[in-house]
Amino acid sequence: MAVQNAKDEVLDLDVLNHRPASCGHMLRDRVSESPSAVAYQFLRGEDMQNLTWQQAWDEVKVWAAGLVALGVETGDRVSIAATTRIEWVWANWGIMLSGGATTTVYATSNAEGVSFIVRDSGSRVVFAEDGGQVEKLRVRRHEMPDVTAVVVFDAETDGRRVEFDDWVISLEDFLARGRDLLQEDAGVVDRRVDGLTPDSLSTIIYTSGTTGNPKGAELTHEALVYEAVSVKSTGLLGPDDLQYLWLPLAHVFGNVLLMLAVASGCPTYVDGRIDRIVPNLAVVRPTWMGAAPRIFEKAYAAVDATLSEASGAKAKIASWSFAVGRRMAEVRQAGESPSKALTAQYALADRLVFGKIRERFGGRVKFFISGSARLDPKLSWWFASVGMPIIEGYGLTETSAATCVNRPTPGAHQHGSIGWPLPGTSIRIAEDGEVLVKGPGVMTCYHGQPEATAEAFTPDGYFRTGDIGEVDENGFVRITDRKKDVFKTSGGKYVSPALIEARFKSVCPVAGQFVVVGNERNYPAALVTLDPPAIEVWAQENGLGDKEYADIVATQEVHDLVARYVEEVNEGLNRWERVKRFAILDHDLTVDTGDLTPSLKLRRRKVLEKYADVVDGLYAAEH
Structure with a gap:
């Protein structure tokens, strides 16, 4: 099935059709x-510079x-x-x-x-x-x-x-x-x-190869300009917006975000220090920001931890507010107009709860863009309820980042989907479920690798993404897993680890990473890491504040805590998908240790190789 411009969007076709060379x-x-x-903002020492x-x-x-x-x-x-x-x-x-x-x-x-x-x-x-x-x-x-x-x-x-x-x-x-x-x-x-010219080479970006040497995707000027003007044509951004850019510019996502700002004329604040994102948001006060799901998971966990401490009337107000926020988000997703009663209720919830949460993010965020990995729909609904929708998008290095993206407008956003293709991009689902892409943003070739290039394309010119997905009747695209990451248990049942992993991280406020394993095993299991700041706060509140991180995660109390969240996730899964055993590592997975890519995606194969003994231990009871 081919999908191109699935909905009748209001597009600025002049921008799209007369793009710069x-x-x-x-x-x-x-x-x-x-x-x-103003084009760029950045710090020189402690002083803000505006150019x-x-x-x-x-x-x-x-x-x-x-x-x-x-x-x-x-x-x-x-x-x-x-x-x-x-x-x-x-x-x-x-x-x-x-x-x-x-x-x-x-x-x-x-x-x-x-x-x-x-x-x-x-x-x-x-x-x-x-x-x-x-x-x-x-x-x-x-x-x-x-x-x-x-x-x-x-x-x-x-x-x-x-x-x-x-x-x-x-x-x-x-x-x-x-x-x-x-x-x-x-x-x-x-x-x-x-x-x-449009065909001139603009950049070579190397994939984060999990095995062997990475491949360099050649992207033309046409590819990057197309990405920028196609987003501009949707009206998503304008000169009055302000971008907070922290993502690695070595990554295609960050690189394209630079171009979006130029096409739309909005200024960009540049600061790559991840540990400064949250405190800087309140100072910079951006209207939008791109990030990987891990950033939203951490932000949600921090706010949720504060809300969970409320009791009595405050707890009831928070619970009521989020129920109202969810109803409003559902109305907006359906493209309908809220009733007068719901509008009044949301205004009150906004004054009592949501406005205060938004202030922690600077108070001006219109939307976030999530890419690089799957975003759990629970987080998407939560942020939408608060009034800071996350518009999930999708793309690869080879497709210049943005291939599909939700829009932050009523009826143009489906939680759990990656949205519609950008205007001018075509999506097709292969017989085996693989998502295929054709459009101006797709790379010309892998640098110096003609055989790998030929393997990456179908005979009629569609790029093979390696992702499994589907398209619904309204043109919204969903990615269900990586083609190579889906595994089969020894019982012959297929398991999608990314879905389970995203669910765990959305329900467990102290989660770091949750790596589901089980290829050709009798049942799924998981390697678990916990977020150091979050678990240390939990430890202080539970009488374990005098212990180091490695000692905290080794306690029975923490094992029981994780077990409760694993059980919560299991309740929503098929019997063969349920995680039966898990091991908590004594450290988190990081970029520095090579377990995550710089864009915070899991290097699954490397992690499984590195912790093979731990994984084997999870199945030792089988023998």
Whole structure:
């Protein structure tokens, strides 16, 4: 079944049909249209900086000229190995305006991983965040003969100063070269932009491969521009919005969010520090933010823990308010108008409860966008009840992030779905249930891997996503699992682990990760980790406050706590899906340990290999 523009949306077809030729053209058009409007916000020390579109253009032109001065030609690849920060944004725009193609490298990658991506992409220049990233490059320099220069953002970190030479240069030196070139040839950057076409390579983003080396997806300027203008055509964003951008810009989701803001003309606050998201929300006061489900799970757990402490009249008011909020959310999903009575009740619930919750998020959030992994519908309903809907979307590196997305308008949002395809994108469900995608946002190929590219597409040009899904009669798409993650028990029953995992994390306020196992086993089991801050608060309240994390999770009290939530999840599952045994690990799974991708997705195969002995222990009683 093929679905394209399943609903008659009100779209700005002029925006969609007359889109800029490249990302560089799109930025230049934005500067021309609203030069004095704020484009980017970021911190310099403790001071908030605000740059207009014109000021941002003046900045990134210098970066682009610096690359030209280093010998970067149109089509050359340039890598960025850094966390999300404003310099990442400047470097990315500098690369694109110079005619180059950005190759993204996660700052958490080890030296071997960095070397592979830089070498495989054929990068000529590398932007490195600090001395730690430089060291990774130095020890593998012999493997990267194409790299002619490394430009360092931070000359000194934690008292450790970078040693500069003819290969490693400072950011100041780099920018000075750019300014010098612009003095000699003021039109050099504009000529590079004029030479870009929709088919020009904009970026190579490497997948977070769970086995073997990652593959580099080549995305054209057409792909990124299409993503941006197709969202703009839906009216989702406008100049009065403010984005909070913390996601890894090395990830396709974060990268595309940058482009959405340019097309829509809304400013973006850039700060990649995950531990600062919650406190910064109240200060920055964004109207929207993209995030992975784990962020929403943590936010929900924190608010729910506070609400659960209420008693007496406060508890009754909270319970009543959320019942009213749920009814209002149901009316909005159906695209209906609420009754006068429900409108009045919601206004009271909003004054007593919901408004106070929204203030913790800055008080101006219109919606959140969730991507990277499945969002449990319970969380979606909860946030919608509060008045901060999460519009779940879907996409892959190979499809430039956004393939489908819900809309935050009545009748255009189905909880538990990933929404409608973007205008211009077609979805088809294969006979085995796999979701197939065709559209301008789909990659051209895997860099240097023609065989892998051929395997990734159907004969008629649809990209094979590897996800299992379905489409309902109203055109809403649902993803039910990863094709390779669905496993079969020894009894021949299929189990979808992602569904069970999402349900557990939505009901258990102290959950970290819940990894369901059971391939060719008699029954499903699970590896469990708990969120350190949440379980430490619980421990304080339950007489275990003097213990360390590893000791807390080893207690019978915590085992019983987890068991209650496992049982709650099991009640809603088929008999063969129920988790019969679990093991609580003495530490959480993190990006630093390699158990999660930088976008907080579970590296399932690596985790199962790493904890194979623990998994085997869960089934020891079978023998």
